[in-house]
Amino acid sequence: MRHVGDPIAAVVAETYEAARDAAEAVVLDIDELPAVIDMKKAVAPDAPLVHEDIGSNLCYDWGFVEENKAAVDAAFEKADHVTTLELVNNRLIPNAMEPRVAVGDYARATGDHTLYTTSQNPHVIRLLMGAFVLGIPEHKLRVVAPDVGGGFGSKIFHYAEEAFVTFAAKALNRPVKWTCQRSESFVSDAHGRDHVTKIQLALDKDGHFQALRTETYANMGAYLSTFAPSVPTWLHGTLMAGNYRTPLIYVNVKAVFTNTVPVDAYRGAGRPEATYQLERVIDKAAREMGIDPLEIRRKNFVTEFPYQTPVAVVYDTGDYNATMDKLVEIADLAGFEARRAESAKNGLLRGLGVNCYIEACGIAPSHLVGQLGARAGLYESATVRVNATGSISVMTGSHSHGQGHETSFAQVVADMIGIPEDMVEIVHGDTANSPMGMGTYGSRSLAVGGSAMVKATEKIIAKARKIAAHLLEASDADIELKDGKFSVAGTDKSVDWAGVTLAAYVPHNYPLEDLEPGLEEISFYDPSNFTYPAGAYACEVEVDPETGRVRIDRFAAADDFGNIVNPMIVTGQVHGGIGQGVGQALLEGAVYDDNGQLLSGSYMDYAMPRADDLPNYVVDHSCQTPCTHNPLGVKGCGEAGAIGSPPAVVNAVIDALNRGGHKVAHIDMPLSPARVWAAMQG
Numbered sequence: 001m002r003h004v005g006d007p008i009a010a011v012v013a014e015t016y017e018a019a020r021d022a023a024e025a026v027v028l029d030i031d032e033l034p035a036v037i038d039m040k041k042a043v044a045p046d047a048p049l050v051h052e053d054i055g056s057n058l059c060y061d062w063g064f065v066e067e068n069k070a071a072v073d074a075a076f077e078k079a080d081h082v083t084t085l086e087l088v089n090n091r092l093i094p095n096a097m098e099p100r101v102a103v104g105d106y107a108r109a110t111g112d113h114t115l116y117t118t119s120q121n122p123h124v125i126r127l128l129m130g131a132f133v134l135g136i137p138e139h140k141l142r143v144v145a146p147d148v149g150g151g152f153g154s155k156i157f158h159y160a161e162e163a164f165v166t167f168a169a170k171a172l173n174r175p176v177k178w179t180c181q182r183s184e185s186f187v188s189d190a191h192g193r194d195h196v197t198k199i200q201l202a203l204d205k206d207g208h209f210q211a212l213r214t215e216t217y218a219n220m221g222a223y224l225s226t227f228a229p230s231v232p233t234w235l236h237g238t239l240m241a242g243n244y245r246t247p248l249i250y251v252n253v254k255a256v257f258t259n260t261v262p263v264d265a266y267r268g269a270g271r272p273e274a275t276y277q278l279e280r281v282i283d284k285a286a287r288e289m290g291i292d293p294l295e296i297r298r299k300n301f302v303t304e305f306p307y308q309t310p311v312a313v314v315y316d317t318g319d320y321n322a323t324m325d326k327l328v329e330i331a332d333l334a335g336f337e338a339r340r341a342e343s344a345k346n347g348l349l350r351g352l353g354v355n356c357y358i359e360a361c362g363i364a365p366s367h368l369v370g371q372l373g374a375r376a377g378l379y380e381s382a383t384v385r386v387n388a389t390g391s392i393s394v395m396t397g398s399h400s401h402g403q404g405h406e407t408s409f410a411q412v413v414a415d416m417i418g419i420p421e422d423m424v425e426i427v428h429g430d431t432a433n434s435p436m437g438m439g440t441y442g443s444r445s446l447a448v449g450g451s452a453m454v455k456a457t458e459k460i461i462a463k464a465r466k467i468a469a470h471l472l473e474a475s476d477a478d479i480e481l482k483d484g485k486f487s488v489a490g491t492d493k494s495v496d497w498a499g500v501t502l503a504a505y506v507p508h509n510y511p512l513e514d515l516e517p518g519l520e521e522i523s524f525y526d527p528s529n530f531t532y533p534a535g536a537y538a539c540e541v542e543v544d545p546e547t548g549r550v551r552i553d554r555f556a557a558a559d560d561f562g563n564i565v566n567p568m569i570v571t572g573q574v575h576g577g578i579g580q581g582v583g584q585a586l587l588e589g590a591v592y593d594d595n596g597q598l599l600s601g602s603y604m605d606y607a608m609p610r611a612d613d614l615p616n617y618v619v620d621h622s623c624q625t626p627c628t629h630n631p632l633g634v635k636g637c638g639e640a641g642a643i644g645s646p647p648a649v650v651n652a653v654i655d656a657l658n659r660g661g662h663k664v665a666h667i668d669m670p671l672s673p674a675r676v677w678a679a680m681q682g
Contacts, residue, residue: 001030002050002222003259004596005187010164012176035259035596039196039217042256050222050257059220059255060229064237065311072250075211079202083285088668089273091194091219091590092583093606094266097402098149099180100189104165108173112140115166119145120155120399121439126431128158128226134167141166145429148401152580153265154189155401156441157226161188186601191590192266194219195232199277207291209300211248212240214277218255221262228264229255235270235360241309242278243320243356243534244300249310259596265441267580268639271359272646279355279647284665287658293354293651294333298324313360315532317625320356323536323558327354330618331538331556339540339553340659348542350553351656355537357644360530361636363442368529379526380444381435382452384460386519388505390419390498394456395427397437398449403638404569405445411565412450412632416457418484419497435522443636446565447531447627454631455523463519464500470511471495471503531627531635535559539648543656548677550586550653556618557644562627562635570637574619577641583609584642585649589670607670 001008009026013019034048041047042057050057063069076082103116113136119125122145129143130136148155161178168176180188195216202211218232237251286296301320308314327333336352343350364378381397394413400406410424428434437449461481468486469476478489487494503510504519540554557574564570587607591599600606626633646669653671657664657680664679 003187003261004598005184005261006222007160007188010168012168012172016179035594037258037260037592037594037596039219039256039258042258043254050259057257059224059257062233062253062255064233064251065249068248068310069250072211072213072248075248076200076202076213079210080205081203081285081289083201083203083281083288084198085281085284085666086198087277087280087666089193089195089197089276090584090588090669091263092192092266092588093186093590093600094152094154094189094192095608096150096152096154099182099185100155100159100161101177101179102162102165103175103177104167104169105175106170106173112142113166113170114142114144115162116144116146117162118148118155119143119439120148120151120401120441122399122429122431123397123436124439125158125162129163129166133158133163142430142432144431145399148399151401152267153192153269153441156439157190157264159188183602186606187261187598189261190225190264190266191221191261192263193273193584194263195273197277199281201281201285203285203289207285207289207296207299209244209246212246212278213250214240215252216254218253219260219263220255220257221260222257223262225262225264227269228262231265231270232273236274238311238313239271239274239358239360240278241311242275243297243302243358245302246300247310251311260592261598267577267642268359269442271639272581272643275355275357275359275643276647279357280650280666283353283355283647283651283654294324294328297356313530315358316529316628318358318532318534318560319623319625320534320536322623323534323560324356326558326620326623327536327538327556330558330620331554333538336540343542347545349545349656349660351541351543351652351654351659353539353541353648353650353652353655355644355647355651356535357537357640358532358534359443359639359643361443361533361639362447362527362531363444364448364527365529366526377526378438379524380448380452381437381522381524382449382456383435383520383522384413384453384456386460386501386504388502390501391423391425393425393427394453395434396449396453397435397439398445399429399440400426401440403440403445403573404566408446408566408569409450409453413453413457416454416461417497418482435524443533443638445638446632446634447630447636448525448527450632450634451527451630452523452525455525456521459521459523460519463515463521464504466511466515467503468495468500471500471509528629531562531630533559533561533635533637533640535640535644537644537648539645539652541649541652541656543653543660543676545660545680548673548675548680550671550673550676552582552613552615552649555615555645555648557620557641558623559619559621559637559640560623560625560635561621561637561640562624563633564621564624565632565634567621570621571619573637574621574641575617577639577643578617578645579609579614580642581645582614582649585646585669585671587613587670587672
């Protein structure tokens with residue numbers, strides 16, 4: 001047992017109450033060992049070992065890009081100004097609306113296993129559990145992820161309870177169910193973030209960025225969770241260029257084992273950590289050099305695309321000045337001084353925080369993530385099945401747990417054909433009826449999963465056009481599809497969608513020599529690059545100098561998500577992300593004592609944001625530079641709010657304190673009243 005909550009035994013009973021009583025009757029013979037919680041102490045020579053067989057608590061020491069290191073160091077030696085900042089990206093506990101549940105079933109007559117689980121990733125759960133844990137052939141293992149009450153990353157991973165109920169169902173020849181209580185989820189489900197970083201920015205005398213270097217300690221917890229090693233490396237280091245033309249960058253990450261819950265992907269996964277470091281050190285540099293925070297960002301923006309960053313990735317498109325211009329407008333930055341004066345009349349300190357972000361979404365292509373160390377294909381799949389009467393079932397490898405796929409995916413397919421959206425059914429979450437897919441995370445659903453649907457639907461339309469051409473006695477090159485009707489160009493001859501689909505399945509008049517009957521196609525889509533949403537955020541806060549309490553008064557977000565399919569869904573995603581980012585900035589933080597006990601183990605001690613902690617947001621996504629390498633031109637929106645909001649909030653608080661005469665360079669998140677008040681006292 002290496003952390004509090006590490007499962008060591010399981011009890012199966014007829015009722016939940018009986019199982020709990022039996023579990024409490026289990027007698028454990030435990031020798032208590034010293035715990036190590038602090039990452040820097042964990043890598044000391046005399047530190048207690050989390051895994052004695054490894055001989056060290058250092059999981060890896062990763063330098064990126066290694067060939068840049070000497071040039072980066074030289075640039076710092078020659079720089080006119082160097083800004084240094086040490087900061088913590090606080091450990092978070094993901095709190096989906098519903099905790100995890102797993103039900104195992106076994107059919108002795110056929111040897112088929114079925115797992116019902118609240119997962120974002122049913123196909124990958126089947127692969128990992130079947131092949132590497134229980135040794136069950138994939139054709140004998142079905143994983144069903146039905147309606148799932150949220151995930152935010154914590155339900156991507158394969159957990160021990162899923163394997164146990166699957167194993168126990170066969171052993172007992174009975175369905176076996178496990179339900180997680182909220183207090184259990186605090187110590188069983190993967191946590192997020194938990195980085196300690198020193199970041200340095202080298203600038204010339206005019207504020208142009210010359211070089212950037214960071215050293216980060218990243219907590220892995222007691223074990224490596226599914227994607228844990230990639231989060232502080234390839235999902236973080238590759239984004240350290242941000243929106244800026246920084247010619248030289250070197251990132252070092254030391255991953256450390258500690259006696260805590262494993263840490264893995266949580267909404268944004270690496271990109272919030274990168275953005276927070278970068279935008280905080282830029283803000284500090286602007287204050288040190290006496291440059292306006294907007295000006296220092298504008299003079300360093302990437303303005304020509306495609307742009308090859310010094311950290312491997314290539315931004316295909318963007319317009320960061322446009323999103324900044326839109327932010328200035330919607331946030332009414334011109335009226336800030338008047339609002340600050342009004343706050344001062346009420347004895348409050350008002351501050352303005354701005355920041356920019358860019359993220360890599362889609363988490364693909366497979367060949368790139370393979371080069372970066374991920375042992376997974378990160379394509380997406382779709383099967384489009386047209387029924388004889390014209391209705392459509394779309395089976396997708398993506399998974400919906402609150403993103404609105406049933407709406408936006410149906411819109412995409414219906415718009416391509418010109419039929420009502422209620423004729424399109426979206427089927428997901430069941431490995432028995434959807435093609436192998438990679439699930440939903442990393443804002444990849446529409447950019448990758450939606451693109452697979454587009455590709456499959458294009459095949460459907462191409463075949464349907466041939467059928468229509470035969471029915472209309474024309475060349476398929478002359479057939480046009482508009483508003484659900486196939487027409488011969490330049491004539492009034494036409495056949496509607498239902499007429500073509502019926503002909504496909506009742507082939508009395510059908511080009512049999514050219515085509516098979518039926519109308520069903522599958523596509524696997526593997527994009528050529530990540531997508532790169534970007535944006536600019538502004539936050540205004542009021543700080544009570546008597547208590548240190550922070551109140552967010554205004555918040556504005558200007559995002560570039562490429563083409564927009566459903567504006568309402570996009571706005572909702574941004575709202576939710578900002579709520580989580582504000583929670584990290586002001587309220588949330590997992591706390592362990594020196595013995596490895598989680599002190600913030602319930603909602604009594606772990607502060608989640610409530611409605612009155614959040615302002616009315618002003619959200620805009622009218623700045624659209626379409627992605628150049630997927631057929632929809634979309635970029636992804638699900639994580640943006642959680643990435644862009646923490647530095648905006650912290651920058652605003654630091655600005656308020658400095659405007660009020662308190663020379664405070666930094667306060668670590670969460671910015672509780674006690675921390676803010678203490679900082680004001682010096």
